[in-house]
Amino acid sequence: MIALGIEGSANKVGVGIVREDGTILANPRHTYITPPGHGFLPKQTALHHQEHLVALVQAALKEAGVTPADISCIAYTKGPGMGGPLVTCAVVARMLSQLWRVPLVAVNHCVGHIEMGRAVTGARDPVVLYVSGGNTQVIAYAERRYRIFGETIDMAVGNCLDRFARVLHLSNDPSPGYNIEQLAKQGMRYIELPYVVKGMDVSFSGILSFVEEAAGRMLADGSATPADLCFSLQETLFAMLVEITERAMAHCGAPDVLIVGGVGCNMRLQEMMGVMVSERGARLYAIDERYCIDNGAMIAWPGLLALKHGQATPLSESTCTQRFRTDDVLVTWRD
Amino acid sequence: MTTSHAAEEASTSESHYVDHENPIIGLHNCKLIQQGAEARVWEGVYLGKPAVLKQRFSKRYRHPSLDARLTQTRLKQEVRSMLRARKLGVLTPCVLCVEHEASTIYFERVEGVSVKQALSSGALQPAAQLELLRAIGSAIAALHDGGVIHGDLTTSNLLVRAADNALVVIDFGLSSNSSIAEDKAVDLYVLERAFTSAHASCGPLFEDVLASYRQHSRLWCPTLNKFAEVRMRGRKRAMVG
Known part of the structure; x- marks a missing residue:
């Protein structure tokens, strides 16, 4: 069996082709990059996806060396994500499924990240830290669902970083978070920022307001450099994430940690998590930007797993939704 | 004779384990019962009473200033809130002793x-x-x-x-x-x-x-x-x- 997955819930659009044994045959992707100081809006992002999606499908088929006749199912992102971009991908998925007469499978984006991470690293039953532009969750598997143990009570960590990058007018190429990470390496001074952990939950919006205000003031009077601010912001945010992950590990008694999602490819976060994990005698599983950042294979793979367990999605139910919790998905393919 | 015996004991390979098993003077028959997210919890006997010891340890993944700030404020806040809770009629373990420098609190052990x-x-x-x-x-x-x-x-x-x-x-x-x-x-x-x-x-x-x-x-x-x-x-x- 071979699955083709279409992902485009945010500013990345990707098509992945995955074989039954987990081999990724092709996984091309295109990113919508906005000018410095700007975020991406649903309408323009959807237009971007419309422009690139068909070409990506063709490129993926060519790279994988397969024909439409070899494809057993089309998996697409049902949600969560931005409405316009999600609909764009769903339309293409429906069209391909009818054209090639293969079943559709709707996939939860968050579950896609988790299953991709497990497949690539071989982690069996880890505590998962899922950190991206739209999500911040600490997840562990129990009784056929990915349960959310901790999460942000306001904005996502990637959103906090992206918005701070806009304040500093950093480039969005390849991503604002990457540029913050590079600039933070030159940071010399740690500026005290609020630190907000509530049990296994975190909150970032107050920190963002604080650092935005501090940036205006401190950059104007020269008491801090943009690098110092990036460094301090990363140190604070990531310490919070590592702390809640450790708390979840202590709570569930799990020995392994897997980091997924776009922020997961930040080397400083991986380094801090690595220190925590080694102190506990546990193992860290991390993946690089090919799989951390949204891609088609992360949708194709769980789609294939779901199909094998009889979870195809009829055309009449092939909708998408902006809000779709990780723990809403019944995980039929795990014990 | 006794001195040489003591010296011999100190020089054995076990000596560096002593700290691990008996982290703080005053708590006897220590046993590590839990490594939580930010503290190690030990069980033992303190002043003849069954006690639990909670030792916050430095987190190497955190920036040193952030680490010091969190460790100290949480230690203080923990003891204060427990006292306050008891005054409000909510049962909490009794605080027996606080060692500020070692970031350690000694509690009564609740069975x-x-x-x-x-x-x-x-x-x-x-x-x-x-x-x-x-x-x-x-x-x-x-x-x-x-x-x-x-x-x-x-x-x-x-x-x-x-x-x-x-x-x-x-x-x-x-x-x-x-x-x-x-x-x-x-x-x-x-x-x-x-x-x-x-x-x-x-x-x-x-x-x-x-x-x-x-x-x-x-x-x-x-x-x-x-x-x-x-x-x-x-x-x-x-x-x-």
């Missing part, structure tokens, strides 16, 4: 099991279970009315004392003082999530906790209104990524 164990063992009779859930609700109500926000309410941080089945609240490391409805609501929300993630198969247990909270808190109305708001926020969070 019993955690609420998490009690609920998941399935050994509780329905009536006893209801009583336990109601006790949780009234204890949180008392804390909140007295301006104490626990900050890390989970079923692992609530104990059932073996002697009299009384509820004992532990781990005030993330506590704060506040009388704002939002803070209380988030406190309840954290506990609700602990119930739904760890005891999903036991049914709607948290409803009983809330009902009891409502009955016992003087300020239940603004808190529970806010709680409904925080819950909604919780659901919306699934967005892009």
Whole structure:
């Protein structure tokens, strides 16, 4: 069996082709990059996806060396994500499924990240830290669902970083978070920022307001450099994430940690998590930007797993939704 | 003869393990019982009493200034909140001693099991279970009315004392003082999530906790209104990524 997955819930659009044994045959992707100081809006992002999606499908088929006749199912992102971009991908998925007469499978984006991470690293039953532009969750598997143990009570960590990058007018190429990470390496001074952990939950919006205000003031009077601010912001945010992950590990008694999602490819976060994990005698599983950042294979793979367990999605139910919790998905393919 | 014997003992390869097994002078027969997220918890005998020792350790992943700030403020806040909780009539382990430099607190040892164990063992009779859930609700109500926000309410941080089945609240490391409805609501929300993630198969247990909270808190109305708001926020969070 071979699955083709279409992902485009945010500013990345990707098509992945995955074989039954987990081999990724092709996984091309295109990113919508906005000018410095700007975020991406649903309408323009959807237009971007419309422009690139068909070409990506063709490129993926060519790279994988397969024909439409070899494809057993089309998996697409049902949600969560931005409405316009999600609909764009769903339309293409429906069209391909009818054209090639293969079943559709709707996939939860968050579950896609988790299953991709497990497949690539071989982690069996880890505590998962899922950190991206739209999500911040600490997840562990129990009784056929990915349960959310901790999460942000306001904005996502990637959103906090992206918005701070806009304040500093950093480039969005390849991503604002990457540029913050590079600039933070030159940071010399740690500026005290609020630190907000509530049990296994975190909150970032107050920190963002604080650092935005501090940036205006401190950059104007020269008491801090943009690098110092990036460094301090990363140190604070990531310490919070590592702390809640450790708390979840202590709570569930799990020995392994897997980091997924776009922020997961930040080397400083991986380094801090690595220190925590080694102190506990546990193992860290991390993946690089090919799989951390949204891609088609992360949708194709769980789609294939779901199909094998009889979870195809009829055309009449092939909708998408902006809000779709990780723990809403019944995980039929795990014990 | 005795001196050489002592020297011999000190030079044996075991000597560097001594610190690990007996971290602090004053606590005897130490045993590490848990490595939590920010502290090691030891069990032993202090001044002839069964005691628990909680030692916050430095987190090497954190920036040193951030680490020092968090360790010190949480230590102080923990002891203060426990004292305050006891004044409000909520059972907590008695604080025996604080060693500030070593970031260590000595507590009375409470014999019993955690609420998490009690609920998941399935050994509780329905009536006893209801009583336990109601006790949780009234204890949180008392804390909140007295301006104490626990900050890390989970079923692992609530104990059932073996002697009299009384509820004992532990781990005030993330506590704060506040009388704002939002803070209380988030406190309840954290506990609700602990119930739904760890005891999903036991049914709607948290409803009983809330009902009891409502009955016992003087300020239940603004808190529970806010709680409904925080819950909604919780659901919306699934967005892009």
